Amino acid sequence: MPTIKVLIVDDERDFAIALSERLMLRGYEVSTAFAAEDALPAAVSARPEVVLLDMKMPGMDCSRIFNELKGFDDTMEIIIISGRLADENGLEDIKNRAFDYILKPAELAEVESKLGKAWAVRREKTDGKSAEKTDDKSRGTA
Amino acid sequence: MNEDIQRETADAERETSDARFGFIGKILSLYTHEVKNHLAVINESVGLIGDILEFNTGPSRDPAQMLEIVQNVKAAIKRSSEFTGFLNRFAHRMDAPISSFNAGDVVEEVAALLHKAAAQNMVVVAIRTAADLPPAANNPSMLQFILWLFLFGAITGVEVNSTITVRTQKSQRGLTVLITTGGKMTRPGGGRKSLCSDEVFAHAVQRTGITVTETDEAVEISIPASLQHAVNGSLS
Numbered sequence: 001m002p003t004i005k006v007l008i009v010d011d012e013r014d015f016a017i018a019l020s021e022r023l024m025l026r027g028y029e030v031s032t033a034f035a036a037e038d039a040l041p042a043a044v045s046a047r048p049e050v051v052l053l054d055m056k057m058p059g060m061d062c063s064r065i066f067n068e069l070k071g072f073d074d075t076m077e078i079i080i081i082s083g084r085l086a087d088e089n090g091l092e093d094i095k096n097r098a099f100d101y102i103l104k105p106a107e108l109a110e111v112e113s114k115l116g117k118a119w120a121v122r123r124e125k126t127d128g129k130s131a132e133k134t135d136d137k138s139r140g141t142a
Numbered sequence: 143m144n145e146d147i148q149r150e151t152a153d154a155e156r157e158t159s160d161a162r163f164g165f166i167g168k169i170l171s172l173y174t175h176e177v178k179n180h181l182a183v184i185n186e187s188v189g190l191i192g193d194i195l196e197f198n199t200g201p202s203r204d205p206a207q208m209l210e211i212v213q214n215v216k217a218a219i220k221r222s223s224e225f226t227g228f229l230n231r232f233a234h235r236m237d238a239p240i241s242s243f244n245a246g247d248v249v250e251e252v253a254a255l256l257h258k259a260a261a262q263n264m265v266v267v268a269i270r271t272a273a274d275l276p277p278a279a280n281n282p283s284m285l286q287f288i289l290w291l292f293l294f295g296a297i298t299g300v301e302v303n304s305t306i307t308v309r310t311q312k313s314q315r316g317l318t319v320l321i322t323t324g325g326k327m328t329r330p331g332g333g334r335k336s337l338c339s340d341e342v343f344a345h346a347v348q349r350t351g352i353t354v355t356e357t358d359e360a361v362e363i364s365i366p367a368s369l370q371h372a373v374n375g376s377l378s
Contacts (some may be wrong), residue, residue, distance in 0.1 A: 011181060012179050012182065013183045014183045014186075014214045014217075014218070015183045015185065015186055016181065018186035018187045018189070018211070018214070019181070019186045020192050021187065021190055021193075022190050023190055025193050025194075025197050038351040042305075056175075056262055057262070058261050058262050058263075059264060081175075081176030083174070083175045083179045083182065084171070084175050084178075103178075104178050104179060104181070104182035104185075105178065105181045105184070105185035105186070106182070107238050108189055118232045131257075
């Protein structure tokens, strides 16, 4: 499997750093953002394929970050990671729109499994888009 | 007529209990959320140490960085232990309906347990407790419920980057808790009235013998030195 590009967005700095180092040791390409407002600039810079997004961070509600990231690249898969089992109204919608949900503290095997699945789905989407573009070009030249 | 009064009192009692269940539920959800974050730091840090030993490589393989990871684990355990101590004390406030307590401790517990909510709402809660507080004899759990109504209401209602200050000091009547919001209450869904009805609030106030003065920027809660004195005073 090629290197998976992951962005971790979490204001719990020690958690994000430790998780990123563990994933890097396993061959992932990882970038981190420790504040809600840094999520989009980090995504623009790193172009991740999968984002691990903390559901509750100071400064911006999760749905806004989610929409900003998807607005930048709608093929990017977002996995919500949180210490909360249930959430108030509104966040339930995000949990449904996200690729998956991971409850803290999580086993690394679970994180890796979900990252792998998200990456595969994202790859299908981008391959599909490439095929569409090729078809469009073929039709244009025919 | 007596039956009507009894029914109204029972209704108010039940509604107040329901509102207090909501309060306790909120405190527990904030507590578990915070502790799960601490556990996640411990889990990943310990996992990283294991990885470094197993892979014998990586960005944190030198002893100084290993030590830093261990310090992170110790800090997370310390934070969890302190936070759990606050929850334990908060729970024991319900042991007896009336007890003698330090009002500064009662304020500190509520503020500490709302720390996560304050951080998420981008506000700071500053506690200023006078050193010479006399002990209070009252219902500490009900007082914490009333404090929560104002403090959580302010945390969720005040504009971001505000500092909410809670001052506890001695007064002629006994004690005063003064909560100043340090900003405008601009966010929808905030404020004391979003958390319980006026009837429940009035019932809780009556049960503790306190008096409350509310303005847009501040709330002053006057707590009698003894609930017994407050009741006798109101009867006389």
